[in-house]
Amino acid sequence: MTDVGAQMRKGVVEYCVLGLLAREQMYGWQLAEELTGAGLIASIGTLYPLLGRLRDNGWVSTFDLPSESGPVRRYYRLTDAGTEQLARFRAQWTPFARVVSGIVGEERA
Incomplete structure (x- = not known):
């Protein structure tokens, strides 16, 4: 069975790193704590x-x-x-997420 969450994380985690670094310079352990805490990576080894x-x-x-x-x-x-x-990612993310949510969101009765 495919881990859907892993596939979604794989597509966005590098942009999440860029987003964190846009806020402040960070060392690896800081980045790993942020990303593991948010459930975006499994361990520092993947970072x-x-x-x-x-x-x-x-x-x-x-x-x-x-x-x-x-x-x-x-x-x-x-x-x-x-x-x-x-x-570039930010400009495309919100419209993309809106479309996906509209398609796969709650079923309508």
């Missing part, structure tokens, strides 16, 4: 390959900062190209 793809696409960049509580942390930030990609 790093996604971050690598976003970096390869030029949508995020990284920088390291010392941490007061341990090793150096790698932070992620949105690039101009990432900001543009997020804007």
Whole structure:
């Protein structure tokens, strides 16, 4: 049986990462806590390959900062190209979600 939720998450999770990074620069563990808490990823192990793809696409960049509580942390930030990609997604998401909800929403009597 297909996990419908997993298929839906797969299509939007990278844009959710871009959305989080549009709010603030974050390190991997912060991103993982946000995304696992929202049920968008299963574990931190699934996040790093996604971050690598976003970096390869030029949508995020990284920088390291010392941490007061341990090793150096790698932070992620949105690039101009990432900001543009997020804007394109936002422009299409609301109309798309509205159409899908209208089609698969509650059955009418």
